[in-house]
Amino acid sequence: MSAADTILAIDVMGFQIGIDRLIIGAFTGLTYGLLAVGLVLVYRSSKFVNFAHGAIGAFGASVLGLLVADWGAPYYIALPVAIAVAAALAGGIEVVVVRRLAGRPSLIGMIATLGLSQFILIMALLINSDGVSGFTFPKPPFLPSFTLGTTPVGPPYLAMLILAPAVLVGLSWFMRHTRSGLAIRAAADAPDTAALEGIRAHRMASYAWAIAGGIAALSAILVTPTTAGASLDSLGPDLLLMGLAGAVIARMSSIPIAFGASIAIGILEQILLSNPDTRGLVPVVVGLVIVVALLRQPTLGRADTERGGWRRVGSEPVPAAYASVRGILVTRIVIVGGSVLIAISLAYLVSNETAAILTSVAGFALVGLSVGLITGVAGQLSLGQFAYAGIGAAASAHLVEKTDNFVLGITGGVLVAAVVSALVGIPALRLKGLALAVSTLAFALATTAWVLRLDIFLGDGVAPAKPTWWGYSMDLARDYYLFAILMLALGVFVCANLWRSGFGRSLHALRDNEDAARAFTVPRTVRKLQLYAVSGAVAGLGGIVIGHGQTTLTVNSFPASASIDVVALTVVGGLGLVIGPLIGTLIIIGIPSMIVLGIPGEAALAIGWLLVVILLPDGLGGVGMKLRDRWYDWLAARAGVDVAVARAEPDVTQRSPLQRSAELTGLFAPDAEDLAAGPDAPPLLVVSDISRHFGGVVAVDHVDLQVSPGEIVGVIGPNGAGKTTLFEIIAGFTAPDTGSITFADRDVTTATPERRANAGLVRSFQDAALFPTMTVRETVMVAGERTRPSRLVVAALGSPYQDRLKAKRADELIERMGLGPFANRTISELSTGTRRVVELTCLLALEPRVLLLDEPSAGIAQNECDALGDLLLDVRRELGTAMVVIEHDLPLLSRLSDRMVAMNLGRLVASGTPDEVRNHPEVVSSYLGSDHAAIERSGSHLAPVPTIPAGTP
Template structure:
């Protein structure tokens, strides 16, 4: 090496840190920066990550390759045409797909873009099968190429340096100075406010998607000729991950930060690539960068309050009257038995080749069951399920070889997948959707590129053993298919039990409304870790089935794209149905395995499952459920039951449950110690000097509050006084900056909301939203988790006694509270007043010692407030429950509370009896201002001790 080379190549711990590596990293980082900018534009307009972003760029690159290589068009004519095609494609996706998904969870939008990604890549291959290879892809002509030391700088690198900054500057000027650009920013920031200014937010979103699509194509066109050996299959996901890292660092908002961070990503990538031992770690490192960036940000990726648009989990309920019809009662058993008989019989009539395909279908269906649990029930998106399957297969193969026991090898592989899945999911415990999807995508890419290639896993390939049944080796594919069916049956049994038991109900509650679930004692962290482990175990069982069914097992047996395929098959079959993955696997995996579809057929298949996502929210399984309902209606009518009357909604014109007298006598085991406590008793709840600041805003300022057993304390104050924030601190949802919370003699300052609720410190919420997709009965059973928590093992085995006890208790509470006619209706169907009664019923199921009620009369008709007051007083009389009540209805509060405190600007400004507080000068001033004329106009009630008008703000 000459002197010049020595200065350019600096080795540190096996990595090359010379100027050559840094320069090439900067060059590629410029294109990643453009990709990150496009992701930011899309996220700001649609609020989800477009997983088809890299594929759109790859499609644009494919168009350029077609025009230049195949058709002979001049490069600089094809260049803008290819970018324009990608821009139109992106805009078409926004109009044709994204808009149709409005009102549904953002996770569904991400799943749709996964389908689009598959379809777009297939179409790119269809129009130009080899035009995106780094060896043959055209480079920009008329630009210089040279070397720096040993670094070859091609014309594509020069184009990166020239075009990337120019595009960034031009885009920045367009968004900040041009009318159309400012309109795009305004619509992205607040669509409703922009509409008042005459800006059509949907059109602006289409423009943002078009800009992002064009930029993605520019990135792919510039980076492809610099990556020798790059293929279209890896270009889309690989580009996406590299652009996403910079975008997340920029909090999906700042274009300059995204661009600058991406340059650093490019340099980091080149450093890793310089060491042969770390080349496969690029996706892992990028995934870590993304997750760390998410965890360091206060809002992006946090568990949000997105509660609308989720589908109900499980098959639609059958009317109770149908239980008397024998044909309906036994229909599920006949259906399951018939399908099982047909599946087993196929082993004796099909060829070994077909049996091998059916085995693969069973394996994919098992992995799909894990997706159904983590996505359909829990509402999170994992793109690494097939990676866990690959790890389980590799571990199982080696354990069987070492121990000679197929049973122990299978168990070991399943446990390994469960552990890895839980470990990968740990960073996403406090995050939702975006974090888990991105971290598992990175893990899937890393598993294919590095993990499975290690000798301890698959290396260059292994030969798996076949199971032995009472001395008979299942070498033939038809014999092994029976083993696959047995494993699938076990997976279905466990999944069905988890879905319909307390474990699945807890996950659904966390999905619908995480804060309410935690307030009902659902252990968020434990349940999520259990979810990741169980879903990984199911995926691992599928991997064992697939792995041992092959003659030679290699890394190509578990490609990263298969993780997207299992999401596809689960969505096609029906995310909310246990049987969904089986239906989807037969179509997505079985059909191509038995019929040679070719690229056009694969494109049609991708379009088909995309249409299912957009047009059939319940998948093909939803169609099957509707056919089931029609058949049941037919059988019921033959038995003399009127289907219309049986399926009729309960009479909602009846009186509200609040207007019924709730007979609570004898319903609870009363804590006599709390009930007998006198005015001199030690406080049950002590809030000492708590404060909370949000930036420069003081929400709670050195507040002290004590509540004795059985006491009702009212809290009043104008909007923004800090009342709800104080509740958030006491209930554990917000950490105080200073001070402490002591409950029943125990310091609860750092305790989780779940622990506080378990101890009897329970809160309600202003909106009483509860769990929109769950029925009243299911919701009350969620609250029953405090007295009868669900065990994962018991749920998996289908142990029915705990569930029956919980259901019986819920039915008793529902009957006593007058909610019987509403028991089978979902929360989203109920009026605000009825939801409030359901919430109070749930609070009773928790058997609280202190209730924190946040505006319990909100949304309730004025003529029902007296009934609400009677109900709360009955609760105190029967349970001895102390209460802290935030309320604007001062007559109701005066009737309820023994003592009242007033807050303003985060501070307590008055404390005493209701009359003393309502007439306190500072309270009057905080409600009506300090202007004496205004106070005089308010009437004599403010100075005579009479109550303020109901609903005074």
């Protein structure tokens, strides 16, 4: 090696770090920067990650390859044409697909773009099956080549150096200095305000998508000649991951930061590629960079950023009046029994070749069941389920070989897949679907490129053993198919039990409204880890079914693209249904396996499942559920049931739930004595010197507060006084900067909201949103988790005992609170006032010692405030529950409170009896006089006093 080479290349722990590597990495990073810029533009306009971004770029590269290599067009004429085609494709996607998904969860948008990526890559292969390869792809002409150290630097790298910065500068100028660019930024940052200025947000989003698509095409065109033999199938996902890294580091907002970070990612990639032992680690290292960047950011991807948009799949619950209809019972038995009988009979009716296909269908359905758990139930997107399937299969094959015990091999493979899934999911515990989707995408790519290639897994291939039954080896495909059906039945049994158990309800609650679920004692961290482990175990079981059914098991048996396929089949079948993956697998996996479709047929299948996502939110299974409901209605009508009455809406023109509950005496303990504690009782809740700053804003400023058992303390203050922030701190949702909180003689300053609620310190929320897709009964049963928590193993085995106790207690509370007509209605169907009553019912189901009520009268009709006051006083009298109440209806609060405190600018400015606080000079000056409208809400029996303007938080 020459002296020049020694200077240019330095060996550090096996990595070749030299000027040539750094420069090549920087050149490559320029193209990744362009990808990142496009992702930022799309995210800012549509608020989700476009997983088809890399595929759009690959499609543009395919067009250029077709024009130049096949049709002989000049490169610099074909280049703008290919970019324009990709831009038109991306803009069309926004118009045709993205706009139709408005109002649905961002996760659905990401799933739709997964389908688009598959379709676009197939179309790219269709128009140019051999033109997108690093060996054959056209290179920019008229640019020189030279050698840097030992590394050749060709025209593609010089094109990156020239074009990437030019595009960045041009885009920056366009976004900052042109009318269209400013309109795109305005529509992305504040669409409602932009609409008032005459800016059409949808049109601007289309422009943003088109620009991003053109940039993605340029990136793919520049980088493809440098990727050696990379195929089109891997080009899209790999490009996407590299672009995501820079975009996430830039918090999906800053184009310059995204560009700079991507250059660093390109250099990191080249360093990893310089060591043969770490070449397969590129995706996992980049994935770790992305997850760390997410965890360090205060808002991007946080779990509290999105609520609502989810649907209750199928229809409303089957009316209770249908339970005794014999025809409905027979229908259920016939459907289940008939399906099992047909599945078993196929083993004796089909050929070994068809049996092998059906075995693969069973394995994919099991992996799809794992997607249904993690996405359909919990609302998180995992793109690594097939990676867990491969790991489970490899572990099982090795264990069976070493122990000659198939049961031990299956158990071990399932456990290994569960542990790996839980470990990969740990970084996403506090984050929404973006973090889990990205980390599992990276893991899926790394599993294919590196993990499964290790000798401890599949290496160059293993020959898995076949199971034996009483000494009979299931070597024939038809015999093995029976084993696959048995494993599928086991997976369906476990998943169905988890779906309808308290475990499943807890996950539904976390998906719909994580803060409310935690306030109801749902253990977020434990439940999510359990979810990741269970979904990994089910995916591992699917991998075992697939793996042991093959003669030779290799890394090609578990491609990264299959993880997208199982998401597709789950969505097509019905994301919120246990049977959804079974239906989807028969269509997405079964049909192509039995019928040779070719590339056009595969494209039609991909566009078909995309249409299901757009047009059928509940999937094909949801259509089946609607047909089932019509059949049940017909059977019920024949049996003499009045279907109109059974499915009737509750009569909301009569007395409200508050009015009905106020008429009940002995609401919770029929002969209870007044349990309110005396004034000399030691404090139950002690808040000492609590402060909280948000940047330069002082939200809570050295607040002290004590609450005795059975005492009701009212909190008043103008908008921005810090009342709700104080509640957030006391309940554990916001950490204080200074001070401590003691509850029942225990320091709970660092305790989670779940632990505080379990101890009896429970809060409500201003919006009373609760869980939109759950019924009133299910919502109250979620609150019952505090007294009768669901256990994972018990739920998986289907034991109904704990659920029956929770259901009984929920029904008692629902009737006592006047909610009987609403029991089977979803929360999203209820008025704000009725949701308030449901929330209060849930709070009482928690059996709290201290209730933190945040504006309990908000949304309640004026003539019902007296009933609300009576109800709260009944709760205190019969249960001894202490309360801290934030309320703007001062007459109501004065009637409730034993003591009142006033806040202003984060400080307590007055404390004492209601009369003393109302007449305190600083309180009067803070409120600037009286608002008689607020006083009149609770009637005229109280004299006018200074009040907070109605609607103040």
